Amino acid sequence: MKIPSLPEIERQSLRKWNDKRSAVVFTTEQVWDLVKDQLDIFPHQKFYVAEATKPTMDHFVNQAEGEVVYGIGGGLAIDTAKYVAAHLKKSLFAVPTVLSTDAFLTDATGVRINGCVRYLASKSPDLVLVDIDLLCRAPIVMRTNGAADVLSIATGMWDWQYAQDTGKNPSNQMIESHAVEIGNAILKNLIKNAKEIGNGTAAGMKVLFDLLCLEVQLCYLCGHSRLEEGSEHHFVYSLENFLNEHALHGDLVGLGILLMSALQDQEWQPYQTTLEQLRINYRPPGVTEKMIINTLVGLSAYVKEHQLPHTIAADRNITTDLAISTIEEVLG
The missing domain is CATH 3.40.50.1970 (Rossmann fold)
Known part of the structure; x- marks a missing residue:
């Protein structure tokens, strides 16, 4: 290969x-x-x-x-x-x-x-x-948006391990412990430097640039993007079908990270704090509660229809009541 x-x-x-x-x-x-x-x-x-x-x-x-x-x-x-x-x-x-x-x-x-x-x-x-x-000097609303594709390691790697534990990983996508350790190190460095990155300083932007480089190269070494693309991205791909106006990718991924980490029974609050420090708007304009509910309720069918890699989204039965309670828990 x-x-x-x-x-x-x-x-x-x-x-x-x-x-x-x-x-x-x-x-x-x-x-x-x-x-x-x-x-x-x-x-x-x-x-x-x-x-x-x-x-x-x-x-x-x-x-x-x-x-x-x-x-x-x-x-x-x-x-x-x-x-x-x-x-x-x-x-x-x-x-x-x-x-x-x-x-x-x-x-x-x-x-x-x-x-x-x-x-x-x-x-x-x-x-x-x-x-x-x-x-x-990039506009603040999008300056650090790419950091969401690093923070998504938090949910993507959880999903990758979940698929491994349930026997749903294909033979060429099996969990590798060293890749998990490196992925966790990248994630920890993003969280550690979130304030500096969010402030848009030269030091902060260099850190974000370097972390994006590390994330991409790690995906290349694995031969896939499972460690950073899981149910949070699948949520975004489905949600985009309901949108009436363009929304920034990182904002949508940030929302997906919070909702799906809650549904993974992770402690999602640290990720919310990190998104706020990064100045990523996880409440994107134009995204209504009804859109989020419809996306969550239909997510299992969506990922199966499009044959997306196995994640919690395929197995979790997200009812309307569960969708509403998750939204209330995460977004208030």
């Missing part, structure tokens, strides 16, 4: 970067306005990305013409750039302007297909340009 590795990473001011090759740039209008005077590149084509669907990405593949591909911004823009660069066999440069996901480190692109998130093979960036000062 070939084990992927992290992409090459350069920590430097964007103002020091210079690339005169014709570039296909995937970004958003707001992000481009932020970086266009700092980043010395030649944007032969510029696409503003608004959704993560395969038809949209295939359209970009057919339209893109350039020597290199740039993904600038958050997960949506960079995931799209990864998909296009892979299909066109072009060099890819990722410029994260916010640590909202770990997409700039991975070799797959997440899209919604038939009501669930699926990961399509794409490619890792050939180079990730990291400007810590730029990350510190």
